[in-house]
Amino acid sequence: MxxxxxxxxxxxxxxxxxxxxxxxxxxxxxxxxxxxxxLVDRGARGATSVxxxxxxxxxxxxxxxxxxxxxxxxxDPGGAIDAGDLKVYVETxxxxxxxxxxxxxxxxxxxxAVLDAPVSGGPRGARAGRLTTMVAGRRDAxxxxxxxxxxxxxxxxxxxxxxGHGQVVKLANNMISAACMTATSEAAVMxxxxxxxxxxxxxxxxxxTGRNGxxxxxxxxxVLPRTFDYGGKLSTMYKDVTLCFAEAKRLDVPMWVGxxxxxxxxxxxxEGRGDDDYTTIVKTIEEFASGVIVGDPDPAAGx
Numbered sequence: 251m252x253x254x255x256x257x258x259x260x261x262x263x264x265x266x267x268x269x270x271x272x273x274x275x276x277x278x279x280x281x282x283x284x285x286x287x288x289l290v291d292r293g294a295r296g297a298t299s300v301x302x303x304x305x306x307x308x309x310x311x312x313x314x315x316x317x318x319x320x321x322x323x324x325x326d327p328g329g330a331i332d333a334g335d336l337k338v339y340v341e342t343x344x345x346x347x348x349x350x351x352x353x354x355x356x357x358x359x360x361x362x363a364v365l366d367a368p369v370s371g372g373p374r375g376a377r378a379g380r381l382t383t384m385v386a387g388r389r390d391a392x393x394x395x396x397x398x399x400x401x402x403x404x405x406x407x408x409x410x411x412x413x414g415h416g417q418v419v420k421l422a423n424n425m426i427s428a429a430c431m432t433a434t435s436e437a438a439v440m441x442x443x444x445x446x447x448x449x450x451x452x453x454x455x456x457x458x459t460g461r462n463g464x465x466x467x468x469x470x471x472x473v474l475p476r477t478f479d480y481g482g483k484l485s486t487m488y489k490d491v492t493l494c495f496a497e498a499k500r501l502d503v504p505m506w507v508g509x510x511x512x513x514x515x516x517x518x519x520x521e522g523r524g525d526d527d528y529t530t531i532v533k534t535i536e537e538f539a540s541g542v543i544v545g546d547p548d549p550a551a552g553x
Contacts, residue, residue: 251274251275251308251309252275252276252277252306252307252308252309252335253269253274253275253276253277253307253308253309253310253311253398254276254277254278254279254297254303254304254307254309254310254311254333255269255276255277255278255279255294255303255310255311255313256278256279256280256300256303256304256310256311256312256313256314256323257279257280257312257313257314257315257323257343258278258279258280258282258285258286258289258313259280259282259285259313259315260373260481260482260483261313261342261369261372261373261376262280262311262313262314262342263285263288263289264373264376264377265311265313265342265369265376265381265402266278266289266294266311266313267288267289267292267377268376268379268401268402269311269398269401269402270289270292270293270294271292272401274398274401276294276295277294277295277296277297277302277303277304277305277307278290278294278295278296278297278303279296279297279298279299279300279302279303283296299328300323300328300329301328301329301332301333304329304330304332304333304336305333305335306335307333307335307336308335308336308337308338309336309337309338309339309340309395309398310330310333310336310338310339310340311340311342311398312324312330312339312340312341312342312343313342313343314343314345315343315486316343316345316489317345317346317348317349317493319343320341320343320345320349320353321349321352321353324339324341324353324356324357325352325353325356325357330357330362331356331357331360333362336362337362337363337391337394338362338363338364338365338391338394338395339353339357339362339363339364339365340365340367340395340398341353341364341365341366341367341368341413342367342368342369342383343368344368344417344420344421344424344486344489344490344493345417345493346417346421346493346496346497347414347415347417347418347497347500348414348497348500349417350364350366350413350414350416350417351413351414353413354366354387354413354414363387363388363390363391364387364413365385365386365387365388365391365392365395365413365416366385366386366387366413366414366415366416366417367383367384367385367386367387367399367416368383368384368416368417368419368420369381369382369383369402369403369420370382370383370384370420370423370424371403372480372481372482373481373482374480374481375404376402379401379402379403379404380403380404380405381402381403381404381405382403382404382405382406382407383399383402383403383405383406383407384407384409384416384419384420385399385406385407385408385409385416386408386409386410386411386412386413386414386415386416386417387411387412387413387416388411389408389411392408407419417493417497418497420490421490421493421494421497422494424487424490424491424494425490425491425494425495425505425508425511427463427464427487428487428490428491428511428515428528429507429508429511430462430463430464430465431463431464431468431528431529431531432511432514432515432531433462433464434455434460434462434464434465434468434469435464435473435531435532435535435544436535437451437455437460438451438452438469438473438532438544439532439535439536439539439542439544440539442542442543442544443539443540443542448469448474448544448545449474449545452465452469452470452474467480468480468529469545472527472529473529473532473544473545474544474545474546475545475546476543476545476546478526478527478529478530479527480527480528480529481527482527482528483524483525483526483527483528484515484518484519484523484524484525484526484527484528484530484531485519485524485525486528487515487528488512488515488516488518488519488524491508491511491512491515492512494508495508495509495512514531514534514535515531517534518530518531518533518534521534521537532544
């Protein structure tokens with residue numbers, strides 16, 4: 251089975267690496283040759299274009315940064331729509347249900363099964379093969395590529411036969427994740443400004459009902475030591491919560507908390523934090539609280 255992997259960025263590269271290391275025949279393509287180089291060194295074929303990557307491939311994975319790029323790679327001339335041997339197209343990007351539904355409608359008309367399969371777990375989880383993936387699409391197509399998912403992910407959930415459902419589940423998860431990161435940041439800043447040690451606060455929260463993913467992992471690993479290296483750009487999380495809010499609006503579902511989360515992360519984007527690790531959302535709250543610092547002193551604070 252020949253496999254194409256389109257997009258070898260922060261998430262795509264470690265995912266593709268898992269497939270290469272499993273001994274599979276894989277071609278990779280990214281607009282950045284530097285992003286492909288480590289995979290080529292490991293044995294992947296470095297392609298010169300989307301069309302070259304897809305040539306002869308029966309299965310293609312896409313891990314791309316936006317709905318616009320995903321649509322172009324799948325539907326533009328030279329993309330998946332023109333790949334004569336392609337049987338299964340796996341969209342692992344988080345791009346919203348509407349984009350996936352369009353890709354499924356067009357590629358499905360060409361006889362290509364589309365699997366909507368966004369992933370969660372960040373670059374660390376991808377490198378370790380511990381991602382969670384939520385897959386929606388034809389069951390027979392899913393079954394045919396299940397070993398490939400198992401090579402990349404520790405948790406593989408089959409959601410339904412409806413492409414778009416994977417996106418809904420992923421967006422719901424990321425809205426919850428962003429909301430927990432936001433609430434934990436606000437609570438930590440409040441406690442520190444009152445004179446409480448942030449590490450003690452987090453210890454108490456993790457032994458109590460406020461325990462959440464931010465308090466358990468993100469704060470101890472990246473916020474309290476002020477390394478801000480959990481993995482994942484703030485702009486990516488902003489994209490995801492914005493897509494989630496749009497999906498809720500499309501379904502006529504109110505999101506009062508979600509709307510506030512979107513606005514706060516937009517504020518961080520306006521402050522120029524888009525390329526920073528998304529745990530730096532705490533800095534936005536710190537600055538509004540007169541420069542309170544959560545955790546160890548940050549030598550770069552105020553820069």
